Every structure is written in C-alpha cells, then in structure tokens.
Amino acid sequence: MSVRVRFAPSPTGSLHIGSVRTTLYNYFFARQQKGTLILRIEDTDQDRLVEGAIDSIYDGLRWMGIDWDEGPREGGAYGPYVQSERLPVYQEHARALVGSGAAYPCFCSKERLEEMRREQQARKEVTRYDGRCRSIEPREAADRAAAERHVVRLKVPEDGTIAIDDAVYGRIEWPLHAIEDQVLLKSDGFPTYQLAVVIDDHLMKITHVFRGEDWLPSTPKHLLVYRAFGWEVPPHAHLPNVLGPDGKKLAKRHGATKVEQFRAEGYLPEALANYLALIGWAPGTEEEVFSLADLVSRFRIEQVHKAGGKWDRERLLYFNGLWIRRLDEDELFRRVSAFAPEEWDRAVLRATIPHIRERMRTLVEARDQVSFLFTDDIPRSAEVIVPKKHEPAEVAAALGRAGVLIRYADPFDPPAVDAGLRALAEELGWPVRDVHYAVRGAVTGSRVGFSLYESIVMLGKERALDRLEQAAEAIV
C-alpha cells in the first residue's frame, strides 16, 4: 500500500514555524517513500478563522520549497480538502454513531456545563462531563434532537484502558475512566477536531499520522472514535515541540514565529529547513548540513527525539550564513536584490556580491553593508573617521592627501588605490590600518565593511573625493 500522509493546519493566522517543522517531517517521509502528501485545512472552529490565512499557508510552504499532491487548490480523489466543506460527511458519521449507540445527543447548555465545572473545581474534583444526557431514552433523545439545539457526545466506557504504540514515544496507555464523554459534533453542526480528524484520516486513506506532541494527550479520544467506527488505527508518530528559549512552546512573545517574518528578515528557506529539521531529529552522524533533497533521503522517523528542542537564533543565523555562502553569485544577487530598494543600480549591487557574500548572515544585512554606495547620506562623525591616537586636524590633512592620491590614481582601479593609500601611510608615518580607518570612515561612514579600495572604486572617483572633503570638514 502506498504511503499517504497529510499535514493539517488551521487557518487561524499565518503559518507558524512549528507547523512548518511538522510539515517538513511529513514531507520528508512522503517523498522518501514515494508516497502522497496531502494538505487539509482544518477550519472547524468558525470563531477563529483568519482572513487570508490559507493564502499565507500556501505562500509560506511554497517559499519553503515544499510541494504536495492533494489539497484544496490541487484537488484529488478524496476531497474536498477543507473541513468546512465536508459538514455532511461528519454529520452522517455522527448520526451513525448515535444510531449504533456509541454516541448520544446532549442537550446540556453551555451555562450548565460551566456551572458544573465550577462546582467540580470547588470540590477539587476532576472536571468532566457528568453524563446527564447519557441516560435519556434513545427514542426521546431522537425526538428532542429533531427540535432542540444539541451536541453529539461519544459514550466513553467507564473502565478499561486504551493504548497506542507511538513510533516516537513507544507504548502509551490511558485509563478510560479519566476520559470524558467528549463532544463530537458541536451545536452549530460543525465537528470537533476529535471527530473530523479521525473521519478525514480514514476517508482520505491516510497511512501514517505524524503530528505535534501536543496532540498526544488527546490521542485516546481519537482511538475511541476509531473504535466506535470499527476502523483500523494507522501508525502514529508524535513529534516533539519546538520550544522558546524558556522551555515553553514557541510563541509570539519569544520573537518571530511566523515563516513570513523569517522571510522578511532575510532568512533563506534552505537554512530554515536545515535548522528546523535538526530540532528533534539527527542523522546519527556528525553531519549537519542538509538540503531538502538530502533530508528527504536521510530522514528516519525512528531517529526523531522525544524531548522538545529550544529555539536558538544564533544557530539559525549560522546556518543562514552558511547557506548564503553556498549560493552562487548570480543566485545570491537575485535574492539580495529582492531586499534592495528599487532605485538602487542593479549593476553596482551585482558588483558588490562577491565582496559581501562572506560577510552576511541574513539578506537584510547585505542591504546595510552596501547602502553607502547608493546614498550620500552617510554618518560623518569623528567617531568613525578619526582613528585612536590621532588628532582631528591631522586626520583632516591626511584625508586631503588621500584625495590627491585618489584623484591622480591612474588607472583608477583597486590595486592603484591600494598602492596609493599604502604610500600615504608611509609618507605620514602612520600604520596602514590608521589610514584605512580614516578613509573608510570618510568614504563609507562606517568603521567596518568589505575591501576599502574596491569600495572606493565602486563608489567612483568624484563621489569618493567629495566624501573625503566632507569628512575632513566634518571633523575639524
């Protein structure tokens, strides 16, 4: 039987980086097994829908380089792939369960349920549905259900246990008495997650369920639904959570959590995938640089960890720099270009690429490193122009001399400028680094940057001379 796996985000906002990790693992497995990857939208909570969320899911995953086979826009033999379009399916199945006695309509109001919970809490009891509607005669229940607003609850056995053999966590067993009669169908006719996930996974012939660790506690509920339908339970694997630096589930307060944020901050999808894959999985060797294709062939569900992994921005940054350096110059140019203002001359920008590729960890940093070439509005403080142990007046004079050398540099190319500045250092009796410091500060407005003589030549003779002059004036 060929493998069919799915990822099932809720359209409650833009794509969370944790969902991406889960999706990635499903993707690795599907592609490796030459199976089918399915995107299903779980929008059964009508209150939490966010406009445009589906677009954002599509954008985010596409950008990551993940492709899938069946989904809302791709179609497929098991659609529809949006749960809100499958309501009749869930309702029919819920009815069947009521018919077979495995579930029952419940007419308790939300107010009563709240009240009940409050009392249970006050008595320090476990909060759970008390089963009041369980004892209503089936016939009466059916009559009332036709007219009254109600939910459908699963009749959970009082005792016994239920267990799963999780591919990551091993065998886990739950006592049934701890599980309440969960709601399967809400009063608005929508299914709960617990019902929809089981029905859809079954109907869509999902062969392996890989999902986040936070679903582990509700797994017995799902098993009970499988049992009620008499369906076979596919193998499950729960994946450890991605945590914030404080050890709690990664959330907004930890900083960026959405793919689109990382994209906007200049991260590469290659780096994000590589980094993300390594939170919760390791190949068992000391290798750690992997492309998507490498991950597809190397990933093993048995190697997935149990413990959650903390988010480490520094490590992500490292992978990002590494993947930036792996890009060829033309490709890197294209990516940097997307972050540069339109009015910047692309030929000049392209020329900077070989000089900055080893100096950036994000694409956004590239922009900052070359902006001096595109705007004349640069810092001109003594701090970036006057090297330590030198007087402003003396530096201003040196800048003047540098100007002369640059003006008469012939040819006006990097080696000539380099030679000129070195000659100046000798003439002044300064260390070469001090001359560079002053000239770099004057010309780029910064104390750091790529090759100074390349910078000067790229800037152009006239602009370089202007800047030397302005810097000299600024510091005296």
Place this chain on the structure above:
RNA sequence: GGCCCGUUCGUCUAGCGGCCUAGGACACUGCCCUCUCAAGGCAGAGACCACCGGUUCGAAUCCGGUACGGGCUACCA
C-alpha cells in the same frame, strides 16, 4: 488538582551495556590569516550524562522511585 510526556556541555545534538577519562555543531575565549569586519584555519574552555536506588563482571545506555520542566485538561485546534 487530574492524565500524559520529557531530562547528555548555555543551546542543537552523537550515544541505543564495555570503543565514553562522553564525540560534533552553534555561541564563547585565544592564536593564525588580514586594510576593518567577516569568512577560513588551529587551539581552548564548557556535561560528575537531573537525583537516588536497583539489575549486571561492567550503565549515559536496562528497571524503579524522586525532583524539576513541559503538554493536555473547551461545543479551540
């Protein structure tokens, strides 16, 4: 509170009974390279493998308990 899960350097991790006086990577420190910053190279510091007990000739690796952390506990997913 109840149920469930987890615990190897600050962080991501290798390890699945002897190869471990615990290896790699990020971050950190020093040196080299060098016009600065990076990148790169080399070196270093950093984990009594949460703790306690047991099994065994031998345990980071198996078992039990404890502690701490986390998740779930909705007509959310």
